[in-house]
Amino acid sequence: MSAFRLLVQRDLRLALRQGGDAAMVVGFFVLATILFPFGVGPEPELLARIAAGILWVTALLAALLSLERLFQADWEDGSLEALSLMPLPLEAQVLAKCLAHWLVTGLPLSATAPLLALLLQLDAAGYKVLVASLLLGTPTLSLIGAVGAALSLGARRGGVLLSLLMLPLYIPVLIFGVGAIEASIGGFGVGPHLLLLGALLAGALPLAPLAAAAALRQALE
Amino acid sequence: MSEAIARFLAMGGYAAYVWPAYGLTLCVLGGLLWWSLASYRRSRRTLERLQGGREP
Amino acid sequence: MNLHRFANPARFMRLSSALLPWCGAGAAALIGIGLYLALFIAPPDYQQGEAVRIMFVHVPAAWMASLVYALMALASAIALIWRHPLADIAALSAAPLGAGFTLLCLVTGSLWGERMWGTWWVWDARLTSVLVLFFLYLGYLALVNAFDEPGRGARAGAILALVGIVNLPIIKFSVDWWNTLHQPASVFRLGGPTIDASMLWPLAIMVLGFMLFFATLLLVRMRTTLIEAKIRVLLLSEIERHAAASPRQAVAS
Numbered sequence: 001m002s003a004f005r006l007l008v009q010r011d012l013r014l015a016l017r018q019g020g021d022a023a024m025v026v027g028f029f030v031l032a033t034i035l036f037p038f039g040v041g042p043e044p045e046l047l048a049r050i051a052a053g054i055l056w057v058t059a060l061l062a063a064l065l066s067l068e069r070l071f072q073a074d075w076e077d078g079s080l081e082a083l084s085l086m087p088l089p090l091e092a093q094v095l096a097k098c099l100a101h102w103l104v105t106g107l108p109l110s111a112t113a114p115l116l117a118l119l120l121q122l123d124a125a126g127y128k129v130l131v132a133s134l135l136l137g138t139p140t141l142s143l144i145g146a147v148g149a150a151l152s153l154g155a156r157r158g159g160v161l162l163s164l165l166m167l168p169l170y171i172p173v174l175i176f177g178v179g180a181i182e183a184s185i186g187g188f189g190v191g192p193h194l195l196l197l198g199a200l201l202a203g204a205l206p207l208a209p210l211a212a213a214a215a216l217r218q219a220l221e
Numbered sequence: 222m223s224e225a226i227a228r229f230l231a232m233g234g235y236a237a238y239v240w241p242a243y244g245l246t247l248c249v250l251g252g253l254l255w256w257s258l259a260s261y262r263r264s265r266r267t268l269e270r271l272q273g274g275r276e277p
Numbered sequence: 278m279n280l281h282r283f284a285n286p287a288r289f290m291r292l293s294s295a296l297l298p299w300c301g302a303g304a305a306a307l308i309g310i311g312l313y314l315a316l317f318i319a320p321p322d323y324q325q326g327e328a329v330r331i332m333f334v335h336v337p338a339a340w341m342a343s344l345v346y347a348l349m350a351l352a353s354a355i356a357l358i359w360r361h362p363l364a365d366i367a368a369l370s371a372a373p374l375g376a377g378f379t380l381l382c383l384v385t386g387s388l389w390g391e392r393m394w395g396t397w398w399v400w401d402a403r404l405t406s407v408l409v410l411f412f413l414y415l416g417y418l419a420l421v422n423a424f425d426e427p428g429r430g431a432r433a434g435a436i437l438a439l440v441g442i443v444n445l446p447i448i449k450f451s452v453d454w455w456n457t458l459h460q461p462a463s464v465f466r467l468g469g470p471t472i473d474a475s476m477l478w479p480l481a482i483m484v485l486g487f488m489l490f491f492a493t494l495l496l497v498r499m500r501t502t503l504i505e506a507k508i509r510v511l512l513l514s515e516i517e518r519h520a521a522a523s524p525r526q527a528v529a530s
Contacts, residue, residue: 147440151433155423164419165437168412171405172447203443211440214357218432229317235328238392242385243316246334249381250308250490253374257497264504271511 003088004096011100014073021066022104026112029062033116044121051120052130052181056174059109059134063141064166066105068159070097070149071216084220090213094150098142098209106138122181129184129194136197137177143201143208144169150215173200286503289363293496300493307486314479322476331389333479337487338382342410343445345375345491349417350442353435363499365431368438369421370498374491376414383407402451406444413441 015021036054040046074080084090113134114127122130148166152158180193232239315333322329349371356364386404391397398404417434424430 147436151420151437152423154429155420155433156425157423161419161423164412165416168409168416169440171409211436215433215436218429218436221429221432232327232330235326235330235392238328238388239330242331242334242388243312245384246338246381249377253377253494254490257494257501261497261501261504264501264508267508268504268511271508271515 003086004092007083007088007093007096008100008103011097012103015100015104021069022108025062025066025105026108028065029058029109029112030116032058032061033120036120048121048123051117051122052126052178052185054120055113055116055122055130056134056137056177056181059113059138060141060170060174062109063105063138064145064163064170066101067142067145067149067166068152068162070101070146071153072149072158075153075219080216081220084216090216091209094146094209094212094216095205098139098146101146102139102142106134106142109138110134123185125187126181126185129181129190132190132194133177133180133197136194136201137173140173140197140201140204141170143204144173146212147208147215150212150219153216153219173197176200286363286506290500290503293500297493297496300489300496304486304489304493307482307489309486311479311483311486314482319476319479328389328392329476331385331392332476333483335382335385335389336480337484338378338385339407340484341487341491342375342379342382342407343448344488345371345378346410346413346438346441347445349375350438353438356431357435357439365435366499366502367495368435369431370495370502371491372414372417372421372434374494374498376411376418378487378491379407379411379414383411403448406448406451409444410441410448413437413444417441 033054036050037047040050071080074083083093086093110131113130117127117130145162145166148162148169151165152162155161176193176196180190180197183193184190230236230240311333315330319330319333321327349368352364352368352371355361356368383404386407387397390399417437420437421430421434424433
């Protein structure tokens with residue numbers, strides 16, 4: 001377990017030293033969200049109506065943005081090879097990397113979202129669920145994304161390819177994330193949506209590291 | 222006779238939906254068939270040329 | 278039975294060349310008969326009128342879209358676990374065919390939907406999950422072709438194919454789990470099909486015809502890939518022969 005913690009700490013340190021991945025992701029999130037009032041017009045009713053969708057879609061794209069680098073730096077400088085020789089199984093290492101990735105993307109995104117929701121006139125009833133759904137949904141995005149990042153290692157145009165592979169798989173998370181917020185604004189129960197988001201996370205937690213580790217092994221062959 | 226054909230082609234007023242569906246089916250299946258067979262023939266010709274070129 | 282007996286490419290070439298004419302003739306005959314039954318013999322639906330004839334191409338395409346993906350995932354699993362050389366080739370050869378069937382399913386469904394529901398597209402669970410299937414096929418093809426070393430692309434694609442299989446149960450059960458416009462299953466269901474025999478027969482023949490069509494093209498495409506591999510080996514040996522011959526030329530001159 002201490003090896004796991006060390007790995008998370010190492011990734012966090014690297015992310016912070018490289019000039020703030022988190023700041024970049026949040027910056028993209030804020031700017032992309034701000035584009036929408038210019039694109040669809042500043043009417044408060046319209047913005048309030050689509051706020052949940054805008055926030056979730058831009059958060060999803062922001063999380064996708066930093067995924068390409070998840071394994072790439074380690075792969076290029078050969079430390080991935082060294083890590084694969086560690087006694088800690090590769091699956092656990094992937095999990096550690098996902099946790100680090102979530103801490104510098106998903107967590108700050110969830111923290112910024114209420115502020116942007118204010119700008120988009122989101123209904124007051126939706127704030128708590130917005131944060132809850134992002135906190136439950138973004139770890140799944142990091143986990144599924146890790147599979148894509150591992151698969152596209154060394155590919156031509158890896159970044160574009162990664163989005164092409166991952167966006168279809170992100171759709172369920174998006175549907176239930178937005179669904180929870182809409183349900184809370186509409187006065188319905190949010191339990192089922194959040195439970196489904198939790199179920200997606202519970203499914204991705206064991207399966208995604210398995211697949212990503214398999215992809216990393218074949219990339220190292 | 223021609224009236225029967227016209228009635229068949231009209232598809233009970235749904236001609237604009239039924240015929241494109243069937244036409245597209247033939248296009249997609251035919252396209253896959255043509256593409257697969259063309260690359261098959263091309264690779265076979267290349268192989269024959271290579272093997273023919275090697276034998277004295 | 279020893280599976281690796283069939284792994285031998287030479288044996289596959291012999292077996293497939295014996296099978297190909299039968300598959301091809303069967304596919305042509307069944308699709309021909311199926312089209313005749315679907316267009317001339319099957320009765321118009323009491324609700325949908327003649328528009329129901331779209332079903333005879335839409336439903337087989339939809340089943341093939343899922344079936345081909347399941348086969349592709351199975352072949353990928355075999356390729357990953359047993360390193361079976363033909364399994365990789367089978368998965369690679371099946372993907373464009375599956376993408377074609379999925380596209381067909383989406384477009385014919387759209388035509389049917391415009392007539393029956395009054396809209397080309399609705400964002401319901403069944404339609405969305407089939408659209409995701411289409412993107413999975415495209416993503417698989419993009420990934421497989423994104424590497425300079427072909428073996429690497431095939432292995433990465435195999436893992437992606439296995440990850441994407443979570444989509445198949447969603448497609449199958451989407452009409453039961455969510456209230457959607459798309460009608461629920463009427464052929465494979467507990468308590469027997471709800472579809473009339475006069476429509477079931479043409480449908481069954483069309484489905485068989487599509488399956489044989491797929492089998493034919495799969496064999497053709499696999500043969501093509503094997504021949505191309507042989508061509509690469511021949512070209513390489515030719516280059517080596519030239520390389521071995523040129524030093525002697527240099528000495529002679």
